[in-house]
Amino acid sequence: MSAGAKKRIMREYGECMADTPPGMKINFDERNMTKWEVLLDGPDQSPYAGGHFKLEINFPNEYPFKPPVVSFKTKIYHPNVSNDDKGSMCLGLLRADEWKPPNKVVAVLRLIQTLMIEPNPDDAIEPSIANEYKENRKEFEKNVKDWVKRYAK
Amino acid sequence: MASLNPDDERAEELNTLQSIYPELAIEHTNPFTAHIDLLVAPTIPLPGIFEPEHVVSRLAYLPAIHLDIALPAEYPANAPPLVNVSTTPSWLPSATADSLAKEAHSLWEEYGGAQMLFAYISYLQEAAETAFGLSEITLPSGLQAELESYSKRMKRELFDKETFDCGVCLEPKKGTVCYRMERCNHVFCVACLQDYYNNCIQEGDVNNVKCMSTECGETRGSKKNARLISPKELLQIPLALETVERYAKIKRKKKIEADPHIIYCPRSWCQGAMRTDKYPKITNVREMDESDSETDEPVKSATDEPLQADGPEKRRVGTKGMDRLALCEDCNLAFCTVCLASWHGDFVSCQPRDTSQLTEEDQASLNYIMRNTSPCPTCSVPCQKSYGCNHMTCFQCKTHFCYLCGAWLNPDNPYEHFNNKKNKACFQRLMDMAEGDMAEGNVQFGGARGAEQMAAFWEEEAMRIQMELDAQHS
Numbered sequence: 210m211s212a213g214a215k216k217r218i219m220r221e222y223g224e225c226m227a228d229t230p231p232g233m234k235i236n237f238d239e240r241n242m243t244k245w246e247v248l249l250d251g252p253d254q255s256p257y258a259g260g261h262f263k264l265e266i267n268f269p270n271e272y273p274f275k276p277p278v279v280s281f282k283t284k285i286y287h288p289n290v291s292n293d294d295k296g297s298m299c300l301g302l303l304r305a306d307e308w309k310p311p312n313k314v315v316a317v318l319r320l321i322q323t324l325m326i327e328p329n330p331d332d333a334i335e336p337s338i339a340n341e342y343k344e345n346r347k348e349f350e351k352n353v354k355d356w357v358k359r360y361a362k
Numbered sequence: 363m364a365s366l367n368p369d370d371e372r373a374e375e376l377n378t379l380q381s382i383y384p385e386l387a388i389e390h391t392n393p394f395t396a397h398i399d400l401l402v403a404p405t406i407p408l409p410g411i412f413e414p415e416h417v418v419s420r421l422a423y424l425p426a427i428h429l430d431i432a433l434p435a436e437y438p439a440n441a442p443p444l445v446n447v448s449t450t451p452s453w454l455p456s457a458t459a460d461s462l463a464k465e466a467h468s469l470w471e472e473y474g475g476a477q478m479l480f481a482y483i484s485y486l487q488e489a490a491e492t493a494f495g496l497s498e499i500t501l502p503s504g505l506q507a508e509l510e511s512y513s514k515r516m517k518r519e520l521f522d523k524e525t526f527d528c529g530v531c532l533e534p535k536k537g538t539v540c541y542r543m544e545r546c547n548h549v550f551c552v553a554c555l556q557d558y559y560n561n562c563i564q565e566g567d568v569n570n571v572k573c574m575s576t577e578c579g580e581t582r583g584s585k586k587n588a589r590l591i592s593p594k595e596l597l598q599i600p601l602a603l604e605t606v607e608r609y610a611k612i613k614r615k616k617k618i619e620a621d622p623h624i625i626y627c628p629r630s631w632c633q634g635a636m637r638t639d640k641y642p643k644i645t646n647v648r649e650m651d652e653s654d655s656e657t658d659e660p661v662k663s664a665t666d667e668p669l670q671a672d673g674p675e676k677r678r679v680g681t682k683g684m685d686r687l688a689l690c691e692d693c694n695l696a697f698c699t700v701c702l703a704s705w706h707g708d709f710v711s712c713q714p715r716d717t718s719q720l721t722e723e724d725q726a727s728l729n730y731i732m733r734n735t736s737p738c739p740t741c742s743v744p745c746q747k748s749y750g751c752n753h754m755t756c757f758q759c760k761t762h763f764c765y766l767c768g769a770w771l772n773p774d775n776p777y778e779h780f781n782n783k784k785n786k787a788c789f790q791r792l793m794d795m796a797e798g799d800m801a802e803g804n805v806q807f808g809g810a811r812g813a814e815q816m817a818a819f820w821e822e823e824a825m826r827i828q829m830e831l832d833a834q835h836s
Contacts, residue, residue, distance in 0.1 A: 311529030
């Protein structure tokens with residue numbers, strides 16, 4: 210990774226520290242600054258409320274020309290997060306063809322929070338969960354809460 | 363006679379003015395005269411029309427207006443200031459200059475004999491923002507170069523003095539190491555621009571060579587609005603010439619590949635695109651200033667003809683006569699776009715054909731090529747010797763090679779190959795079959811494929827003899 214990229218990550222970390230979005234905690238290891246660990250509280254106005262989620266943000270070598278890679282380390286029942294041990298996300302900003310270098314991690318974190326309040330079933334990685342979200346909201350919310358209880362307490 | 367009393371109201375006014383405008387110069391010889399240059403940067407660039415060619419050029423900065431002020435002894439109470447407005451070179455119409463000067467008089471009257479120079483200068487500065495109410499200026503073409511270069515220089519100077527926050531490295535950078543995008547005016551530092559575009563072009567990802575700003579064409583659903591950056595602008599950033607050439611080449615290739623109307627040369631060793639005005643060959647990237655949209659959009663041609671639905675290659679059907687003729691842009695072969703044979707004249711009717719299916723005629727010519735030519739070791743173009751020595755130069759890629767064995771030859775010393783005993787097959791055979799393969803109507807092929815055939819023939823012969831012997835023994 211280039212010196213410029215490292216500098217930029219440092220700067221972004223500084224900005225995040227100065228203005229951390231509510232309900233979020235960032236663990237940063239200076240020896241390995243390309244991997245951030247984020248602890249995220251389920252937003253109050255969502256069925257994820259009360260859950261604590263661990264996320265990992267990995268910066269590629271080409272950062273900021275390529276988007277960071279986000280994965281949920283805590284299992285989460287969500288149409289836009291893959292339901293496997295990777296917990297990966299790939300939509301909006303996080304897509305290589307939509308990412309623009311001036312985008313920042315903070316925008317990514319805000320996107321994740323927004324998606325927890327309002328999932329995007331039209332760009333889903335888990336079609337069955339997306340379907341349930343669209344057709345049977347009650348069942349969806351019940352499942353979300355079940356998973357929060359099981360994995361995210 | 364002007365009094366030199368420093369308490370003079372006039373001296374006081376000019377001194378005060380000088381502390382507001384440090385660039386105001388008071389004459390040493392006469393402390394009641396001064397001059398100042400005022401920047402002319404209209405908020406909307408002023409169109410300059412240069413006659414007699416009628417070239418229109420939009421000028422963002424114009425040479426400063428030069429204001430001369432002389433304060434008579436009766437100023438301010440009983441006389442207006444004497445002012446003169448001029449420009450060098452003289453671009454300001456004299457009528458405008460006069461009316462600006464007259465304004466000093468009316469302001470003085472308005473102020474009822476009070477000090478009014480500050481108000482006047484402010485008035486001029488404000489008027490400069492609207493280009494003094496001018497909607498265009500007509501000037502002799504002799505001034506064009508000077509005014510354009512002035513405008514450019516001022517723009518650069520003011521830009522260099524500014525500081526920008528580069529949105530990529532997130533650091534404040536001086537204007538001198540930044541670049542302002544031509545179409546959208548977004549500013550990034552040159553190092554980040556170079557990193558990004560070099561990376562895109564290196565990876566062949568030419569559709570991302572557009573402004574990096576999130577504001578540029580990224581509104582959902584209409585992201586196609588973002589324009590690709592022109593090769594000319596990339597050179598200004600600056601990117602290396604060879605990188606920009608690669609960019610232009612890939613972009614052109616992608617466009618050609620996306621265009622279903624383009625037919626490729628049927629020669630399997632060439633496969634160049636057919637010649638067309640739509641995608642001119644790249645000659646000089648320095649002059650390519652078009653910033654087109656993404657190349658993956660299908661190209662809509664004006665005469666959208668029905669295309670053959672599926673097939674290995676989409677091709678025009680129903681095309682007749684001379685419309686079928688196409689020329690390969692690489693090897694210049696004239697061919698028919700329908701039957702993909704070499705051009706057969708406009709009266710012959712023909713059927714669509716896949717490149718993989720060969721007509722008898724093509725098969726025959728392919729067989730001939732396989733038997734009677736030597737491939738160039740670099741580009742594989744088939745070569746046949748009509749006359750001369752066996753040191754060949756490929757007509758397409760200029761590679762030097764040996765006609766007998768097909769070996770690549772060192773262009774600095776190609777004859778060494780024929781003088782070296784180690785090369786048994788070619789030693790002392792430079793002039794073998796110098797009269798060419800078709801000498802006196804006898805096809806006597808002396809090229810590399812001839813040698814292969816000879817080897818194959820003897821192999822078969824040996825096999826046959828062996829089998830005969832085996833048969834006798836049993």
